[in-house]
Amino acid sequence: MIKEQVWHQLRDALSRCGDELKLESTDDGLAQLALERPRQLHFGDFAVNVSPLARFAKLPPPKIAEIVCESVKTSAPLLEPSLAGGFVNFKVDTQTLLDGVLRLLQAPALGQNTVMAEDCILLEYVSANPTGPLHIGHGRWMALGNSLARLMKHCGATVWQEFYVNDYGSQMNNIANSVWYRCLQQCDASIPFPEKTEDQPYPFYPGEY
Incomplete structure (x- = not known):
């Protein structure tokens, strides 16, 4: 216009x-x-x-x-x-531009169609691993994945969303072992943190987190 x-x-x-x-x-x-x-x-x-x-x-x-x-x-x-x-x-x-955006937000059916009505989609996005620090990339892909799912739904698709939080497996075991040793050290500072050896698996995270 x-x-x-x-x-x-x-x-x-x-x-x-x-x-x-x-x-x-x-x-x-x-x-x-x-x-x-x-x-x-x-x-x-x-x-x-x-x-x-x-x-x-x-x-x-x-x-x-x-x-x-x-x-x-x-x-x-x-x-x-x-x-x-x-x-x-x-x-x-x-x-005027702001008013136009407001009108769009108040019209949820704007652009809604059925071009993907026959599609069933499983959308997987973000694999936030709690064994390490979260970073901006996790938030970015969360926003992009959720937005993509909403767009596909707006086009008539049936969408299942899976947002993974990796809270199981060997990595979680490693961090649990590490937290346990750090707790022991809080009680007795003389308890050493296990050292890594070349010929043995190392089920710990020796980092600061």
């Missing part, structure tokens, strides 16, 4: 400055332009390269951009356009 408003503003601007730019018609001028997203956010939300109009106006692109920019009469939710070389940049009012 906002993109159409930008096009509408451009059409009105070209209709006002068409004679100065020597355009045969507003539609001819508009057909030469493309609305794009700036590579750098500080330029705005939308940008129009007016260089293609140079073949009509016989003017340098920055001058054409200035003429077009002065001809634009913006209205909400668009702010006043700005210039950057041969580009006219448009910025959308931040509050």
